[in-house]
Amino acid sequence: MKLLQTLLFTLFFFSITFSQTTHIVISEFATRGTANATDEFVELYNPMDSVIDISGWKLEYKSASGTTWSLRATIPNNKTIPAFGFFLIAPTSYASSTTPDYRATEWSAGAADNGHFHITNVGGTEIDKVGYGTAIDPEGSPAPNHGTSANNNSVERKAKASSTADSLCSTGTHALIGNGQDTQQNNLDFVARTCNRNPQNTLSPTEPPGGTNLCDGSGIASVSPHSAQGNIxxxxxxxxxxxxxxxxxxxxFVMxxxxxxxxxxxxxxxxxxxASVSIVADxxxxxxxxxxxxxxEITIRNVTPPDSTASFKIKVQTRCTTFREITTSPTVLVVGSPIPIASVKENDSxxxxxxxxxxxxLRGIVTVGNEFCSPSYMQDNTAGIGMFGTTTSAALTIGDDVIISGRVTHFNGFTQIDNLTLQQTLSQGNEVEPIVLTVSQVNEQNEGILAKILAVTVRDTFGNAISTWDCGTSGRNYRLYESPTAFTQIRADNCVNICGTTAPQDEIDLIGVVGQFDPSAPHNTGY
Known part of the structure; x- marks a missing residue:
């Protein structure tokens, strides 16, 4: 009995002293949806008054009785959570309308109705954890789950100790004051949300915890120009x-x-x-x-950005009593000198x-313009890469020597550049020669490269002969056989000029670009 009394006293002490947290927390999660059992998400909340960089952080899961964590998401570089803002992580099977800030292709296995989530920083330190349902390793006692059959609910962290499922709903008294309640007791900090799930992302309105002074950090800002050349x-x-x-x-302003x-x-x-203006450091x-x-309008003259392509923030902070960053500080996209394509193709484990x-x-020679509808492709003497953007694709012609800028993205194993800007066309009509590959060389090393495969026979995906190139309504897959046991797969998009034509019955030499579609980590098949 004495041990029980001591434990109760300890819980009471923490609930009074440390009710509002000062670190990133798991603020809402769902382990099923109305349509499928893997319509899942995890939402993070930043209860602090500054932007937090979560590049390289990990979301991991383990079962209710499990002892080993398994990866669900590794946050990409340059990902941040706004002050008092949210960050949404979801698998590819997620079906809600709020767009995830990171759709994790590595989140391939669903979470059970009872289990654990935690987040760790880039150094592997656990930042927050929630165990729910019958979980054996929660913070304190487990949070509830939100049911074991199809529903549109979730489990949400409280805004205050007095928060309830009703007060957290859209018309409730605690709907817009964050999710900062953290006593290190999952059962005291979370409730099962019964008025429909409410996933929020970095574009959602910020919510100062507990109704923090909204004057601090008030206002909005923009910057012109939005992009600039490095070293100029x-x-x-x-x-x-x-x-x-x-x-x-x-x-x-912090430059x-x-x-x-x-x-x-x-x-x-x-x-x-x-105002009285002074400058200290940046x-x-x-x-x-x-x-x-x-x-x-505030003008800062003769500023020279670095010669590297990246998005840079000019941090704007305002105060009535305490400096706080505004919801979204303006950013400048700096366009630096081209880097080798191979440096973009380096992958993690x-x-x-x-x-x-x-x-x-990047700078390279265009090997595919708009012939595949999208993406386009370019290569230099180190590697090749896809470029996804219909407007830019329409402006590209095979043989163009171009400089482009854009964002590195990952789609089912395939590395590509999106948010494209065609910076310059240096010359046109350059000769493009495919490299000769065997089917075994259609792999990660040659992804994005213009290639020729010699003396192959076209078959369908079951190994049967075909009479015509039937591309269907969205394209179709075929196989190229180098021998009865050596083959690779090709994709004929429905906009290429062979669609509907007679398929060759004899051996052919075929030219194409090496692509990939592999939705599961470690993304090393599907070329």
Whole structure:
């Protein structure tokens, strides 16, 4: 009995002293949906007043009685959670309308109705954990689950100790004050949400925990130009729109540390406002700011970005009592010198590009323009890569020597560049020669490369002869046999010019681009 009394006292002590957390937490999760048992998600919440970089963090799962964690997601580089904001992680089977911030192809196995989730930082330290249902290793006692049959509910972290399923619903008193309740007791910190799931992402409105002073961090901002060339001096203009409900006393900008500028007062000017301006290191401080309009423009002159392609944030913070970053500080996409394509194709142990989510600039010869409808392809003397963007594809012609910028993404094992910008066409009509491969060389090393396979026979995916190239409504797969036991698969998209034509019955030499479709980690098949 004495041991029981001591335990109860300890729980009471923690619930009073540490009710609001100061670290990233698992704020909501679902282990099934209405349509399928793997319509799952995990939502993270940032209860702090600064943006948190979660690049390289991991979401892991283990069963209710399990002792070993299994990977569900590795957060790509350059992923952050806004101050008082959310981050949504989901598998490819997720079906809700809120777009995940990271759709994890490595989340291939579903979570059970009873189990555990935890998140770890890039160093492997556990940041937060929840055990639910009959879990044996929760924080304290397990949280509830949200049922064992099809439903549209979830399990949600409380905003306050007094939060209930009703108060957390969209019209409830605790709906918009975050999910910061954390006593290290899962059963006290979570409730089963019964008014439909509510997954939120980084674009969702921020929610200061417990109704934090909304004047601090108020306002919105944009920057012009939105993109700039690396190594070239540029004047950046930040336009700040104040929230007229609040009267801020001070504002400050934190410039990216890799930007080069004079750090002198002569390089900074402000319109439609007066303030005492000072500069310390990369921070520009506007004290005692008074606005004569609802918006103000701040110009920082002769700023030279680094010669590397990346998205850089100009951090904008405002205060009435305490400096807090605004919901979304403006970012500048800097376009640097091209890097070798092979450096973009480096993968981790799960077959995911190390640069996944990063912006890059590449130079290469176009090997496929719009012939496949999309994607296009380019290659240099190190590797080849796909480029996904219909507008850019329409502007590309085989043989163009181009410089493009875009974001590295990963689609079912295939590395590609999206969010494309065609920076420059240097020349046209360059000769493109395919490399000769055997079917065994259709692999990761040659993904994205223009290739020729010699003396192969076309068959369907069951090994039967075909009379015509039937591409169907969305394309069709075929096999190329080098011998009765050596073959590789090809994809004929429904927009290529062989569709509907007679298929060759004899051996042929075939030219194409090496692609991949493998939805499961480590993504090393499906070429």
């Amino acid at each position: 001096p540029t004047n950046f203009v930040v336009k700040y729109f104040r929230n007229t409900q609040y009267t801020i006393s001070d504002m400050r 990216p540390s890799s930007f080069s500028w004079s750090h002198s007062l002569d390089s900074v000017s402000i319109t439609n406002a007066t 921070t520009i401080l506007f004290e005692g700011i008074t606005f004569s309009s609802d918006s103000s 799960l077959g995911i590009p190390i640069r996944n989510g990063q912006y890059v600039t």
